[in-house]
Amino acid sequence: MNVTITVNGEKTSHEVEDRTLLVHHLRDAVGLTATNIGCDTSTCGSCTVLLNGESVKSCTVLAAQVDGDEIQTLEGLTGEDGEMDAVQNAFQQKHALQCGFCTPGMVMAATSLLRENPDPTEDEIRMALKGNLCRCTGYHNIVQAILTAAEDAR
């Protein structure tokens, strides 16, 4: 079938197989490879994107399901001039990434959290990240980065 999705503000239109997962569609058809795949059980959150502003695991959504919807990926956070936004910046400043594999999903999860709760406590951040696994950082600096991004936004 043909699906039309607005990805990072741009309209895209592709023929897709019924079983194509959104994450594969974004990576292979749309050509945006920041969004990663880290599991097959919808556990790791590496594939987290925003669907109409809400965070979803794009490995659990079919491309066909989001026909007509808006998707935002990590690539869509960066400004026209290549400037990083507050969350991206805080991730660099606080060393919240090592290998970077969880990072696109983590940044999108953080973005969604801060939209819903601009002033989260450390515990709230930790609970909100339960669905996003990181093997490198022990989460310490990720939590710090999100606290910093929240503070900077105030």
Next chain:
Amino acid sequence: MSILGTRVVRTEDPRLLTTGATYLEDLRLPELQGAAYATFVRSPMAHARITEIDVSAALAEPGVVAVLTARDLDDIPDRPAGAGAEPLLAGDVVRFAGEPVALVLTEEAYQGEDVAELVSVDYEELPVVVGVDQGLRDETLLFPGTDSNVVSTGGAEAFDDAAFADCEVVVERTIVNQRVAAAPLEVRATAAIWADDRMTLWVSTQNVHGVRDAVVDRLGLGKGAVRVIAPDVGGGFGAKIGADRETITVGWAARRTGRPVRWVETRNENMVGMSHGRAQVHTVTIGGSRDGRVSAYRLDIVQDCGAYIRLGTMLPNLTMLMASGVYDLPRVETAYRTVLTNTTPIAAYRGAGRPEATAAIERAMDLFAAEIGMDAAEVRRRNLVPPDKFPFTTKTGATYDTGEYAKALDTVLDAAGYEELRAEQRRRRERGDPRQLGIGVSTYVEITGGGPEAGETARLSVHTDGTVTVWTGSSPHGQGHATAWAMLVQDELGIPMDRITVRHGDTDVLTEGVGTFGSRSLQLGGTAVHNAAVEVKERARELAAEEMEADPADLVLDTENGTWTVRGVPGQGVAWAQLAERAGPDGLSADTKFATKQATFPFGAHVAVVEVDIETGVPRLVRHVTVDDAGPVVNPILAEGQRHGGIAQGAAQALYEEMAYDEYGNPVTATLMDYTFVTAAELPSFELVAMETPTSVNPLGVKGIGEAGTIGSTPAVQSAVVDALAHLGIRHIDMPATPERVWTAINEARTAQ
């Protein structure tokens, strides 16, 4: 002011945070256009004879390029089929669930799994060996024709009980250091092409050169016939060292079919196909006097090897070497046996053999302390190697370079507020609080960097535009080499970091190199870079002297602005760009290799604070305080990041993670739903205390920090769980300390009271 030791944010990050890194699956190279997708057919059985493989139904599917089995591996050198030798694809027998049996190549990625299901393999079940106890019984042999599943032994041939004869107190206990999965977030992946009699492999690996050498060797290719490139790598933790059988098979398939081939495993495959770590059973015996002095220690190791020998025969040697930890023990006995079982093979995982040594001695110290009724921290203090004894050679033959063990212990106890924690513990016990407090203390020393092949390469070139390129043999996967190496160069040459590019991970660009593992990068790779900068600087001094018609000895480099001037002569001086120009066609470069047989011995002390819910058995890590001393720190944020990640992995082993098998050899934790990968919600923020004791083994004075956090945290957290329940008479709970295990221990203790 030197840039070294300052908190420089990573130069790698903007790319990773805006477009994302380029991991293997992200490669969109023209060479890989039209690649076939590889899917492995894996054994569902732990131990079985393959009686037939019928590929006809699979071959008839649309989109199938090839279906390859062991029979097709007729164009590579034969391997001696000794006990523990691992084939590329299983031949007559499968020996663990998940073992690759056939390789399916398809036009489309989605077709792979469908076609793999159509490959029909007939298995005749064989009795299964799970766990070292069963393996040691030798009732079923993994390799017929041998007489035992024990593939390697070492250490003392027989233990001598006389070692404990004069001890007032002797405690013995068998403890389990369970099997865990490295589980990097990026799974294993390889892409391969064969063109012009040459193989190019893109591999998600920690060491491109090691992969190249393994592929050359296994496929019988000429040394120059393989190039290996590592794109960005999404974590490794030891399990991405070298070339796994799948990687070699994918390379072979590309040559065999003449098609580019790409392979990315699923997480489920990763959990059973990628090497597991740890998997040792220890019997510790510790003896000494009631005043807290330990006089004898024995460590008997049984290493579960898994079905084939990857590192299962090497790891226990490291465990034996580090057996006595930070303690000055008069008598130490060690021995090991490595046993084949029908499970995923064991290899390196963050610490690789050393965390096991620390876990064993630290548990033994706790058991001894409990037996004589002395505070666990105090018992440790009474047995530490004192600072005036360095270099210190242990009874197992390790020579520790430098250490301040008592200082590390006192510092961490102070930072944690140990006395107050004990007071709070007493209060909770007195009022029968349902949430009991446990305080776990560990001290550790580990070995990093040295060894006969130890070494690392670097090349540094100053270009005529004044920029610098550094090539390093140490291929990183998240450690931040690009930032740290540029800092080392800026410090030496005065060329700002933003003019320095660090490259790595291509065996054609730097033909010699080793890689990133075993906490070796900074001390070996960093030193190689530092030495290259020093060499270039000396060459530049001569060039500058020529340019300015002065004596080289009078030339001074201003490292603040990167210009050379003649001492005492005012003027502009010469810049690096000019000197690069003057150096001529060969440029201003240096190639270095830094190697040393001498290892370094990072050390530290951890305090874990755990709350245990007495009603439910649920333990929760509420604080974790550490001193991890790996010498002078080049960039604190990188070193702290390594410690954070290590602490989390180590705590996860103590509390949550285990790769478990049922009695039929089926892995029961083969997905991230079942494997309790630690999340942010279970962990506290960590409290790190800085301490820097240099070594003289390398000019930077540095030791390795990559594994320290893991090594120190596991025993501290485990000990804290036990400590929370010590008043009930509980002395030990095996890892992972799951609520079920903890609850059972509490219940048994209460019934016994």
